[in-house]
Amino acid sequence: MEIRTRFAPSPTGYMHIGNLRTALYAWLHARKNGGKFILRIEDTDQARLVEDSVRVIYESLRVTGLDHDEGPDKGGPVGPYVQSERRPVYREYADKLLASGHAYRCFCDKTEKQEEPAQGEDKPQEGGEEGGAPILGYDGRCSRLSEAEVRANLDKGLPFVVRQRIEKEGTTSFKDFIYGDITVDNKQLDDQILLKRDGFPTYNFANVVDDHLMGITHVMRGCEYLSSTPKYILLYKAFGWDYPEHIHLPHILGPSGKKLSKREGSVALSDFLNRGYLPEAVLNYIALLGWNPGTEQEYFTMPDLVKTFDVARIGKAPATFDEVKLAWLNGQHIKALPAEKAHELFAGFYPAGLESVDLKRLSAHIQGKVEKPCDIPQMVSFLAKLDEGYSPELFVNKKNKTTREGCLATLADLKPLLSGLPAWDYQAILDSLTAYAGGKGLKIGAVMWPLRIALSGQTVTPTGAVEIAELLGREEAVRRLDLGMGKLGAG
RNA sequence: GGCCCCUUCGUCUAGCGGCCUAGGACGCUGCCCUUUCAAGGCAGAGAUCACGGGUUCGAAUCCCGUAGGGGGCGCCA
Numbered sequence: 221m222e223i224r225t226r227f228a229p230s231p232t233g234y235m236h237i238g239n240l241r242t243a244l245y246a247w248l249h250a251r252k253n254g255g256k257f258i259l260r261i262e263d264t265d266q267a268r269l270v271e272d273s274v275r276v277i278y279e280s281l282r283v284t285g286l287d288h289d290e291g292p293d294k295g296g297p298v299g300p301y302v303q304s305e306r307r308p309v310y311r312e313y314a315d316k317l318l319a320s321g322h323a324y325r326c327f328c329d330k331t332e333k334q335e336e337p338a339q340g341e342d343k344p345q346e347g348g349e350e351g352g353a354p355i356l357g358y359d360g361r362c363s364r365l366s367e368a369e370v371r372a373n374l375d376k377g378l379p380f381v382v383r384q385r386i387e388k389e390g391t392t393s394f395k396d397f398i399y400g401d402i403t404v405d406n407k408q409l410d411d412q413i414l415l416k417r418d419g420f421p422t423y424n425f426a427n428v429v430d431d432h433l434m435g436i437t438h439v440m441r442g443c444e445y446l447s448s449t450p451k452y453i454l455l456y457k458a459f460g461w462d463y464p465e466h467i468h469l470p471h472i473l474g475p476s477g478k479k480l481s482k483r484e485g486s487v488a489l490s491d492f493l494n495r496g497y498l499p500e501a502v503l504n505y506i507a508l509l510g511w512n513p514g515t516e517q518e519y520f521t522m523p524d525l526v527k528t529f530d531v532a533r534i535g536k537a538p539a540t541f542d543e544v545k546l547a548w549l550n551g552q553h554i555k556a557l558p559a560e561k562a563h564e565l566f567a568g569f570y571p572a573g574l575e576s577v578d579l580k581r582l583s584a585h586i587q588g589k590v591e592k593p594c595d596i597p598q599m600v601s602f603l604a605k606l607d608e609g610y611s612p613e614l615f616v617n618k619k620n621k622t623t624r625e626g627c628l629a630t631l632a633d634l635k636p637l638l639s640g641l642p643a644w645d646y647q648a649i650l651d652s653l654t655a656y657a658g659g660k661g662l663k664i665g666a667v668m669w670p671l672r673i674a675l676s677g678q679t680v681t682p683t684g685a686v687e688i689a690e691l692l693g694r695e696e697a698v699r700r701l702d703l704g705m706g707k708l709g710a711g
Numbered sequence: 712g713g714c715c716c717c718u719u720c721g722u723c724u725a726g727c728g729g730c731c732u733a734g735g736a737c738g739c740u741g742c743c744c745u746u747u748c749a750a751g752g753c754a755g756a757g758a759u760c761a762c763g764g765g766u767u768c769g770a771a772u773c774c775c776g777u778a779g780g781g782g783g784c785g786c787c788a
Contacts, residue, residue, distance in 0.1 A: 230788055265787060330786060357784060381786055399716065408714050408784085416786040423788045447715045447783045470717080470781095477780070505723095508736095512724060516735050535724085538781065542722050545737040555750095588750055617748085650746060657745095668747035676748095684747055 223255030224437050227281075227288070228427070230262040231273035234488040235280035237541070238442065238472045238480055241506040245469065246440045247286040248507075248529040258434060259291030261302045262427075264420045280489050284499045285522060298434045303426050310421040313429050313459070314382045314414055322458035323414055325380040326362040327373050330417075357410050358383070382415035384425075384455065392450040397467040398534055399443070404450045412451055424448065428455045436464050438531075443468040467531060470510045471538040480541055492546075496569060496593025498557075501550040509539040519552050551591035562587045569596040573604030577691050585683040585691075599682045603691060606700055610677035612707040617679075620665040627670035628708040630662075634671060635701050644694045650686045674704030 225246035229239055250257040259281070261274060278293065290296025300306055317323035363385055365373075373380070386409045393403040414425035421429070431439055446468045456463040474484035486492060492502050504520045512535070513520075513528045520528065554562060563583035570579060582600065590596060615627040637656060641648055657667045672685040675697060681688060689697045 228788095232788090262788065268787070326786095402715070404714070410784070413786055418786075420786085422786070427788090442782095443716070444782055444788090450715095468716090473781080475722095479781080508723065510723095514725080516725085518723090518736055537717055537724095539724090540722060542737070545723065548737055551750095620747085654746075663747095664745055665747055672748065678748090680748055682749075684749085686746075 221437060223250055223253045224258060224435050225250045225255065225440060226258040226260055226431070226434065226436050227286075228260040228262050228430075228441075229277055230265065230268075231270055231277065232268075233270035233273040234276060234490060236480075236487050237489060237492075237502075237506060238487075240280065240284070240489055240502075241472065241509060242440060242442060242469060243281070243286055244284075244503055244507060245467075245511070245529075245531070245534070246438075247288075248525060249438060249440065249531055250289075251526045252529050255437075256289040257287070258296070258436070259288040259294075259301060260430060260434070261292055261304075262423065263302060263304045264416075264423065264426055266418060266420065276490075283493070284489070284503055303421070303430070306426075306430070307419060307421075309433070310415065310426060310429060311419070314421075314425070317384070317414070317455075317458060318382065320458065322385055322455075323382050324363050324365070324385050324411075325370055325373075326358075326383045326411075326413075327365075327378045327380045328358075328362055360411050363411060379417050381413045381417050383411040384414055384451065384458075386411055386451070386454060392453055394449060394453045394463070394466065396446065396449070397438075397465055397531065398470075398536055399446060399468060402446065402450070404447075409451050409454070412448075424451065425455070428452050428459075431464055432456070432459070432461050438465045438467055440467045440469060443470055467534070469534065470536055472506070472509050473538050473540045475540065475542075477540065485543070494594075496565060496596075497546070497550050498553045498565070501553040502546070504553065505546045505549050509541065510535055519549065547591040551589075554590055554593075555588055557587070559584055559587065566590065566593055566596060569593045571597040571601060571604060574600065576693065577603055581687075582683075582691060585687045589682050602676045602678060602681070603688070606675075606703070607677045608703060610673075610707075614673045614677070614679055615670055615704075615708065617669050620663065620669045622666055622669050624708050626666070627673070628705060630667055630670050631674055631701055631705050631708070633660075634667075635698060635705070638689070638694065638701070639698055641694070644690065646686055646690050649689050653686065670704070671701075675700050 227243040227246050229235075229243075247257050249255070259277075261277070263269060263274075274292075281288065288294065290298070290301065292299075292301045314323060318325070362383070386406060388407040388409075390406050391403050392406055392409070393401060395401050412424050413422050415421055427439075430436075449466060449468075453463060472480050474480045476484060478484070480487050482488075486495075489499075489502065493499065500522055503522065504525070507520065507525055507529070508518065511529070511533055514530075514533055517524075517528070554565070557565070563580055566583045566586070567579065570582075574582075582603070586596075586599070590599070612624060615622060615624055633656065634653075637652055638649065641652060653667055653671070654664060656662075657664045660667075668685045672681055672688065673679065675685060675688045675692060683691070692700070
């Protein structure tokens with residue numbers, strides 16, 4: 221049988237990184253097995269519709285390359301693929317349940333379930349503790365309405381919802397692909413609402429109907445649905461349908477150990493993209509959150525992932541999102557980029573003031589070093605403008621055994637040397653420095669160090685000292701040399 | 712609170728009864744590279760496998776309990 225997976229986001233206005241991982245796994249599972257990947261929009265909450273958010277979904281899938289075979293924009297044999305356009309379908313299936321007694325109309329007020337239990341009748345009794353909270357949200361009173369009472373209410377035009385009728389005897393079990401056998405007592409299962417007062421289905425109902433009608437073979441979703449799945453299983457049974465394979469995914473946690481949320485930092489794909497993370501790096505990273513290939517490989521291109529991915533190697537424990545490791549992986553992906561692509565990526569991050577600098581060359585120089593392009597402005601700002609307040613102590617470096625006096629002498633020698641160079645290019649500068657170091661019996665590092673400090677005013681630079689000199693141009697380089705000597709002389 | 716799930720270095724993870732004196736990666740520390748700080752290469756520190764009982768000749772791996780964490784209990788998904 222052909223594998224069919226689906227991604228079913230609701231239009232919230234942004235692509236949550238956790239949802240993206242769900243999409244990725246579903247997509248990988250389909251692609252890996254030559255199946256189909258379907259996009260379905262779950263917009264059944266009229267109060268929460270967000271303008272333009274469907275576009276965000278399409279755009280996210282496009283930029284990440286998670287292409288779908290069927291969906292609202294592409295059509296397909298089992299549409300429509302937008303839940304708000306499927307209302308007659310839900311109505312029809314709710315009626316079936318009503319007719320078979322697996323569902324009933326509930327005329328209770330929205331707030332009624334929150335009332336204190338009246339004169340202590342038909343409350344589920346548990347543990348004998350007085351004042352104990354009810355286990356279920358709804359006490360099921362409308363399930364006991366007679367046919368005549370229902371008719372009367374209907375005639376009065378009372379609004380109602382449709383609830384699932386769940387026998388409170390016995391247990392319900394299913395086998396989750398990741399978590400194994402799950403069994404719950406039916407008395408834990410609420411008579412959940414299937415159809416809301418406004419006629420829209422709840423997620424709880426729509427997901428079952430749609431997954432079945434759309435021929436989904438593998439339901440992949442976050443494990444927050446694990447505890448409600450028994451109710452869905454009962455729905456499948458009520459309809460007499462086989463149920464699909466359930467693959468619940470462990471959560472992605474934020475740094476505090478709570479579910480990844482906006483409070484703790486970035487959760488939207490766009491947040492990462494805006495900072496210069498590559499889509500393939502983000503995908504590579506989140507693929508590893510909860511899944512591993514069983515080998516020591518961590519760097520994956522998308523084709524690699526398709527080849528290697530296997531749902532059997534998805535774990536159970538939640539994973540903490542670590543942006544430091546994401547950044548490292550992003551650096552790996554940046555290194556693998558063709559030079560022009562890297563430059564394109566970096567170009568948007570160069571600050572003003574670099575007009576005199578050959579940016580293409582700069583890009584080539586820093587490509588091996590950039591992890592997050594959003595760091596570029598502060599990495600290269602010294603090229604535009606030297607922070608002249610840097611401390612002369614920076615010239616002292618224990619590894620290269622440099623001292624202030626030594627650096628001063630070196631810079632003093634370097635100035636005429638560089639000023640007199642016939643050509644100003646990387647090789648010429650490097651050769652002259654190498655020759656100078658050789659002649660003085662100095663290690664090259666001992667010459668490069670003071671040059672770097674004088675040219676940049678900082679100990680760590682995104683490129684070598686020679687590249688800096690070249691990028692700066694002779695005039696500015698010599699000016700900075702003078703400035704450095706001034707500092708050392710004065711100190 | 713009743714219910715469901717989870718628990719191996721700071722973090723992501725390998726491990727599915729003996730190969731584990733627990734392996735890899737990020738991060739951290741040190742060394743090397745002497746076309747340089749960085750990058751790269753190499754090395755090191757870092758986990759009494761949440762805890763307590765069992766089962767077994769033998770347990771991170773199986774069973775039971777405890778603790779901690781998460782989920783969920785919505786006319787949200």
